[in-house]
Amino acid sequence: MAAGTSNYWEDLRKQARQLENELDLKLVSFSKLCTSYSHSSARDGRRDSSDTTPLLNGSSQDRMFETMAIEIEQLLARLTGVNDKMAEYTNSAGVPSLNAALMHTLQRHRDILQDYTHEFHKTKANFMAIRERENLMGSVRKDIESYKSGSGVNNRRTELFLKEHDHLRNSDRLIEETISIAMATKENMTSQRGMLKSIQSKMNTLANRFPAVNSLIQRINLRKRRDSLILGGVIGVCTILLLLYAFH
Numbered sequence: 001m002a003a004g005t006s007n008y009w010e011d012l013r014k015q016a017r018q019l020e021n022e023l024d025l026k027l028v029s030f031s032k033l034c035t036s037y038s039h040s041s042a043r044d045g046r047r048d049s050s051d052t053t054p055l056l057n058g059s060s061q062d063r064m065f066e067t068m069a070i071e072i073e074q075l076l077a078r079l080t081g082v083n084d085k086m087a088e089y090t091n092s093a094g095v096p097s098l099n100a101a102l103m104h105t106l107q108r109h110r111d112i113l114q115d116y117t118h119e120f121h122k123t124k125a126n127f128m129a130i131r132e133r134e135n136l137m138g139s140v141r142k143d144i145e146s147y148k149s150g151s152g153v154n155n156r157r158t159e160l161f162l163k164e165h166d167h168l169r170n171s172d173r174l175i176e177e178t179i180s181i182a183m184a185t186k187e188n189m190t191s192q193r194g195m196l197k198s199i200q201s202k203m204n205t206l207a208n209r210f211p212a213v214n215s216l217i218q219r220i221n222l223r224k225r226r227d228s229l230i231l232g233g234v235i236g237v238c239t240i241l242l243l244l245y246a247f248h
Helices: 002-045 053-091 099-151 156-209 211-246
Strands: none
Touching: 002 053, 002 099, 002 156, 053 099, 099 156, 156 211
């Protein structure tokens, strides 16, 4: 009976690790898609508004975005289900002596699921913001062309409108550069997280055997989360300052 329940737990852990690996690869591709969309939007903004090719490219990327988002949501749902099964197993009778170690492993998988879910929603929100801004800028370009054809280039109001549009273009370019830097930073942190995950798995194995090591790992995890919060705060402040500079 004990051997059977142990095999059931190992099967659940194997499923969780497999889903986590698939999610990690999907999220990296999802992030690259968002970055490429940002760069293509910047290039398209410099083209003439009569060119219909950017619209076709944007439509293709939109379809790819929707498909990848659905796939990631399905993987997150499956991983959530596996975590729920692991939680039910830890609460079942017959494993009291191993309950502490099992709860520690379960919490680690829950933390990974939470990180992936947060990263997915953040990347998705960035993509939607870029797409909405590009649609808005496209509408502005059409209005400018329509106004130019109706009133003439030498009209004073047209010149003021064009200057305002140039200012918006410059601000948009600064924002896109900031997003590109943030995406590059995130990809670098994602690759580092893979290395840290492997190290942490080995340290958790030692921690389950030596309580003192477990206590040390907990302190390290607390410091790592604190550093992440500090880094996130710095990036947020820098982004706000860039936005303020761009619009003033």
